[in-house]
Amino acid sequence: MIETMISMELPAGEHLAIRRNRIQPAGAEKAMHRISLVSGIHGDELEGQYICYETARRVNEHPEYLQGIVDIYPALNPLGIDMASRTVPRLNMDMNRMFPGDASGDMMERITAAVVDSIIGSDICVDLHASDIFVREIPQVRLSEEFAEALLPYAKMTNVDMIWMNATATVHESTLAHSLNLLGVPTLVLEMGQGHNIHRSFGNQVVDGIFHIMSEMGIWSGPKPEVQEPAVSSDGEVEFIRSDVDGIFLPLIEHNHYVRKGDLIGEVVDPFAGTVKQQIRTERGGLLFTLRAYPVIYEGDLLARILTDR
């Protein structure tokens, strides 16, 4: 059932509404476990749209297997998705820096508070992000150190390729995931693919992970998908490759490939002079899990990340 969680009036005949699809067994009366899938906080990240669709489709295909509640929120920033805008249009602010919100605050504070309020009580929440439009990522879970111990068992069930544990920065305290984790809802942040795009293969991989989690939690009694064991890494095991110059980046390697130390993975060129300004080589070998997709670069722009071999 598609429900509106909160609706706020806009000036000219429209409302900004946050909607969710609640799928639950018919006539259910006993207490049930609940999973919440959320996506679309950043309007340019669309990978989660496919995951929301595919999850709902598979559940609806076999309603007899559903033993719990599946709440799906594809669009926490619906105006942003509609406009391919990362931020909330008109405000130009990152919605993922506005949580937990305030039920008596201004429009966005009320919206973010309503989102948190509606997810509370879930046994687990999965916050589906894509990369932005500038780089491509493999499916991964990003865990902040603060919650890593509690979330790692869940993260390992998501069928992602890697789990990356980051040091917690204060600014992350205003994210949806942080707020929910503090409020007792185990919440995983998944990143994958690229902004403005949908990669079905990544999506299907993650949906298998979601159904695996649902099976473990007693929400789904159907066939339990097998999941892979992801690589688990911390900040120190990831090599960041950034450009030392401005120019146009031309990759010489495909995303999601293994590289060795010293491999040439791309070049930064000058389109005016026809020259190579910098050759981009790896300092360590490993899995190239992030690759620049947007060619125009400044000094300092991220070109690649490598999960280095131990």
Added chain:
Amino acid sequence: MFERDIYTIHSTYREDMHIKGFQFGKGEKSACIVGAARGNEIQQMYICSQLVKALRELENNGCISAGKQILVIPTINAYSVNISRRFFGVKEADINRSFPGNDYGEPADRLTNALLTEIRDYVYGIQFTSFYRPGEFVPHVRMMETGYQNTSLANLFGLPYVVVRKPVPIDTKTLNYNWQDEMTAAFSVYTNQNSQIDEKSAGQAVAAVLRFLKRMGLIRYESHSGFISHVLYEKDLSDVPADRAGIFRGKVHAGDDVRYGNELAEIIDPYDGSVRETILAPTDGIVFFAHTEALICEKDIAYRLIHRLHE
């Protein structure tokens, strides 16, 4: 006066962006004034230009105190100014949410790191900045409650108000917060305009900074004493939200003294012209902030009042 480049960004498609500093006097790094961090902070950049003009005249007349150095940086984001975009680059980075930065990261991080490295040793830091919420403020000095803030010093600007705000997580990425973290006495100064120039409030801001510099012994300058600032905490401001959305017809301005029940604004239906809502003052007080955009959404803050304060 000595003009120098603090940091330079290269682009393949544009001329280099230089962060230019205008230095007056020599010696102890005493005061640094920073202007536009965002491309729509035109008033902020203008105020700094007027400060450069005033300080140049003072320096030529030998009125910069011996052994004291003052640095003015009118803008740290000329790329955005020149294309009328608020945020920096194709990733739309908010420069004033990118501090402290680092020297190995994204372009915005490198910029803020280089800037903070240059200015962190100044005793006093003054930033002209803008709020995320568009609208009109009474000119004031704003400080974050970090434990290092000094409201007595903030009073010396002689502006009507000093506002103290408890930082939220996103504030830890601002220049003001990180400047205070470096033990600089940092102040954010707000006037009533951003993307347009209001000469009156710009002049008031220039006078406030010169007044402060004089009171700190950095310049010799005869000026009006200004206001004895009223110190207030942001949490004590009374918010007046709009219950409806529509065309906003404001009837009072920042600085106006209002009484309980006064009509503050009307919200008009953009289709049939009817009045959807009349916003009344919920309390006596002074309008500290006024929404000025043509449209307003449900629960947007229309006004913020200083509760039970009168002129």
